[in-house]
Amino acid sequence: MPTPSRASPYDAPALISTRARASILTPDGEILSLEAQEATSLLATLPAPLLIHGPATIRRLGLTPPGQVVPWFDLLELFLFLFPTRAVVPTPRGMGLALGLTPPEHCEADFLLLLLEKLRQALDSMVTSREVETLRSLLPLLSRAGWAWASFVEDALEAHPSQHRHPYEALRVWRRLPRWEEMAQRPPPGSRPVAPAEARARLTRILGEGAETRPGQADYASAVTQALAPREGAGIPEIVLAEAGTGTGKTLGYIAPASVWAEQNDGPVWVSTYTRHLQRQIEQELRRLYPDDAERREAVVLRKGRENYLCLLNMEDAVNTLASRPSPSPAALIGLSMLARWAEATEDGDLMGGDLPGWFGDIFGGSVLFGMADRRGECIHGACPHYQTCFVEHSIRRARGARLVIANHALVLSQASWSSLARDDVPDEDQLPTRYFFDEGHHLPEAADSAFSLALSGLEAAELRRWLLGAEGSRSRARGLRRRLEDLVATSPVLDAPLEAILGAAHALPAPGWLGRLNGEDNAPQPSVPDLIANPSEQFFQALRAQLEARRIGTQGQDSSECGLHPAGEALREATEPLDTALRRLLNPLQTLVERLKSLLSEPDDALEAAQRLRIEAMIRSLRRRAIARVEGWIAMLDTVLSEEDSPEGSFIDLIRTEYVSGRQGETDIGLHRHWRDPTIPFASVMQGPAHGMLITSATLRDQTPVSGPNAPDPRQVEQSWLAAEMRLGTPHFIKPPFRASLLSPFDYAHQTRALIVTDVPQNDLDALAGAYRLLFLASQGGALGLFTAISRLRAVHQRIAAPLEEAGLPLYAQHVDTMDNATLVDIFRTELHSCLLGTDAMRDGVDVPGQALRLVVFERTPWPRPDILHRERRRALSPDDPRDYDDRLTRMRLRQAFGRLIRKGDDRGVFVILDRRMPSRLLSAFPEGVAVERVSLAEAVRQIGAFLPADPAAMLPGPDM
Structure with missing residues (x-):
């Protein structure tokens, strides 16, 4: 040393x-x-x-x-x-x-x-x-x-x-x-509604004296109470769609009635948002409601998936x-x-x-x-020596007694999905709430797509093999199924036969070194002795790649490529049958093992210790989630390949896709992917049972409604915008129609903002694009957020402008360049008076920087939807009569989200710039009423930014005590 x-x-x-x-x-x-x-x-x-x-x-x-x-x-x-x-x-x-x-x-x-x-x-x-x-x-x-x-x-x-x-x-x-120590189960919550007057009173108390008046915030809190009303029948939740313009104060607006309901009914309200960063923002807001640290820790719990916590x-x-x-x-x-x-x-x-x-x-x-969190589902639950000090188990138990649980869409949908499939023999580890508030609700379709999609890829299949067999001689600390069950097998020999069958069948999954063999590397390791016979999964993935290469459209070297599955080629069909057989050979002993574990639970209560019973229940859940459900889904996908069942009206979209493997330059994974054509169908299916009430809220639930008169929107267009929003969010799949509420932003956008379309920056000239960003950022003296639709262009611009900006005293930070998480980058941007930040979608939707720390937003091009297979099929299904209108609606909502980053307080001033002369005028209704969008040259944009923004932005920034 x-x-x-x-x-x-x-x-x-x-x-x-x-x-x-x-x-x-x-x-x-x-x-x-x-x-x-x-x-x-x-x-x-x-x-x-x-x-x-x-x-x-x-x-x-x-x-x-x-x-x-x-x-x-x-x-x-x-x-x-x-x-x-x-x-x-x-x-x-x-x-x-x-x-x-x-x-x-x-x-x-x-x-x-x-x-x-x-x-x-x-x-x-x-x-x-x-x-x-x-x-x-x-x-x-x-x-x-x-x-x-x-x-x-x-x-x-x-x-x-x-x-x-x-x-x-x-x-x-x-x-x-x-x-932690176990506690008695919490009784079911009551169903007492919250009166609008109660919500308003709680909001007034939270805000305190001297708080900034936000028009519409109290009305919003009143509207939210509808989601807390008792439901009228089983499977018929009360649903509220509440669009609250930027600056309404929606977080405290829904926290007020939620906290009243939680106290009156002794039950939790789960508040769900899209990202981890936004979870923390909501948690910080709750300091206004619970200023005492001890009370807040008891009343508020932040929940995430196990893969986020230190194991x-x-x-x-x-x-x-x-x-x-x-x-x-x-x-x-x-x-x-x-x-x-x-x-x-x-x-x-x-x-x-x-x-x-x-x-x-x-x-x-x-x-x-690396490896400090359980990202591979290796948790052994009650068999772990640290079970009673485990951070995850702590959060689960705290959440059972909390009033407000701050979660994310991925966890909520996963939890509801597994609970809908849970059997009475093995209860789920989480007790499902009855009231859900979905903030950033416009992301629910994306979250549902992620939660309910399925992939049979090399990485997924190899990961299942590793979960079953363990590290197989590598230096990894991975624990296989035998190690997780060894003490149970020692006392219950009946488990040994299905366990051996599982471990034998698992050799049909990709063996160590599969990625090198798939990518044709000359020095790729050869399979070990148990895998010397032809591996059906590796042959299947080779056949997938061959079909993709034959049908792909586009050039090599892009981030990913894809093609439709159907009609499946003869070579792919021939490679599918052996894998289908192998997966069924794996599924049968998995199901047998679960049945035999369940039989252990049926023994008299005094035959098993409480910790051992909990451990067996956890193992059954893990086997069902990590292995059985996955293998069953893969078999269903392979059945589709063999049967050629496909139609434009079918429930699923099946496609073949390659993706680059993190940390393995030039190497790609290949997989068969299945997505719901309408992912809100499974969302409604899993939520309508447990949910008694749901709030879906955002600043951008709907496409902006064009104004037909001086100040009055056309009622038909308003109704059409609500119907389109409901279709996208899946509320027609519920029995009771939603209650609608819309609160306008209190900001005077006509005086506080400028919106410019720059017409003389060539689209595909990276030097010109970088030059435009440099001039615009210099004009604003920093405080600028640059948004990109492609990571490659972001990196190219950053490389060209970082040094000249910093020479001018404007530090430049960038997502996908700086090795810090997004939350830290936003914190730096919020704190440093003249810094600039480059980012992609996560920055477009997740940046909350009030004050003049953010005074310029520059979008490099119109944020059209990615023209991939999923978009093509969903556009066909959700807007068959006017596909272009479907594209326009999504694009306008992205523009609204980006514009919403600019003004967060009543005294903010900011400029929004798009460097895309081809942006069509029909998209301009995305901007708030009163904002006149001008098409100008780059030089004119620079002049207007300098004239409109304050000469000394630092004078308007928050001080250290704010």
Whole structure:
């Protein structure tokens, strides 16, 4: 192991850099402002610098980090060690705000010394805190790994030798986490309705005195109460479609009646949104309702799928693996130590969008987090030694007693789907709520498409094999079915025969090395002994690829390619029969194993311990979800290939698709994919049973209705827009028609915004496109969001404009370029006064940046729907008389979503620009009434932006206390 450095951060040069310039405070106290190349030369002669976000800083200067273990003093690392769950934007200004400082508009390198001193004061104050022993226990490992801050922290804490007998004991946080205990089942909730007056009163209480008046917010809260009325009959939920224009305040508008209903009926309301980032936004809003942390933790629970949480068993494996090595990786040791520090402090163990910083993987290496969550369905539930400290089990049990559960569409639909298929013999682990509020409701069709689609691909089939057989000799920690069942088999030999049959049949699935063989690599590994005979699944995927190559339209090298399945070629049909037989051979023992596990549950109650009973129930659920349902679906798809059952009016769309495999450059997976032609059919099917009431709300439920008179929309067009929205959202599949509500945005868009279509930027000229972005971003002095319909164009523009923008003092960040999650990028954009951000769909729908931090939105081209097979078939099914109108409606809604990012407060001002001269005038009704859209040259657009936006945007930005 390396000898830890005793260098002091006070003697290090301080460094803040962009791609163009760097501010350096030299060890002798001189502040230098240098061009990037000069800074690079100077840094080569100086000690390791003091900085924020080392990897990003070094990348901006084009440097390769030295070979030493920790080549810098990164203030983010020290901040995380001291405040592992406190949010901090990874910039000098962001850290200043997190530490209660008022940063200057332009931070120079000497500001880092203020941050260092503030952190040193915090460290000194921890000497008497309860956390000091945790900090001290981690220091020996961090010092051994050569962590730059080790001696600095040791000196401040007067650290003593660790009290732990084993040097790695400090990483074994699972031994120190609180344990949950089972509680009595919650009685069913009541059905008392919420009166509109009650909702309005609760909203007034939440807002408090002096709150910004939002016209329509109270009316919206009143309308939402209809979704909380008692339902009239089984399978007939009350449904409310509520369109609330941007600025209405819909989050608190629906939280008010929801919280009243939850308290009066002793039951939860599940609030579902589209992304993890939006879940956190809603959770933050609930601080207004529950300002007390303890009450909020009891009343509000944020739920996600298991794959989002830290798995303590996986962490134990990682710690034990590291401890077993004679010379463990210093970087891994530092990363695991930091993860342990966070795990002991986190409230919910959420790795993805929770209180673990989004920059963690960039600072400490993505490999530290890889495999820490159960993304492969390996959970052994009650057999896990950490079952009663498990973060996921904690959240499930907390949700059972909560008033408000903040979930996402994927989890809600998955939960409802599995519960609709659950048998009485094995109850589902979640108790289904009766009231659902779907925020960002315009995304429900996409979420339903994802939830109810099925793929028989190489990756999916190989993943099932790995789930059944385990790692098969690799260094993976994957646990196979035998290992998960070994103790049950030992006490119940009746399970052994179907288990052996399953493991034997699983060899028909793609064997290790399948991807290389599929892609024709000369050095691809050959199958092991059990797989020497022809593998039916690999032959099937080869046949799929051959049919795709014969029928594809387009050139090689695109992100993915696809073709329709039907009519299936003779070679594909011949390859399908052996795989169909093999899958049936796998399905039968899987079903037998489940039946024999169920028979164990039928034994007298005193024959099984409660934990063992729960563990068997969990295994049955896992077998049904991970294996049986999947194999049954695959067999149904193969039956379609063999029977050639296909018609334009059928329920499903079957297609062949290739997709690039993450981390495997140039290699593609191949699969047979099945989608519902109308995914809202299964959505309605699984929701109409448990749901007594549903709210579907968004700022863009409907296509914008053109105005026929001075201020009065044509009633026929209004009705048509509602009918189209209902068709898209699937409400005609429910028995009772929805209650409709529409609240207009309170903003004066005619005075607060400008909308411009630039007519002289060539469509396919990347240099011209990049030049346009550069000029527009300079005109707005930053605060600009650039939206793209293709990742490749985003990256190309970023490459061309990053340096010139940063030379002008406008930092540029980009989704798919910067190695931080979207939430962190948005936080940086919101915090940095003159920054710019490039993004794709997720940024179009998920950015909430009030104030002048966002004052310009630039769309590179008209966001038409992707012209793929799914779109073709759904357009044919949902709009057979006018397919072009279907395309236009979707495009106008995307434009409305993008425009909605611009104005979030009553005093915001902003400009919306589209760099597409071909955008048709019929789409302009997407913009709010009063917004005059002008077609102008690029030069005129630059002039108007400079004239319309405030000369000093910083004066209108929120301060550190807002």
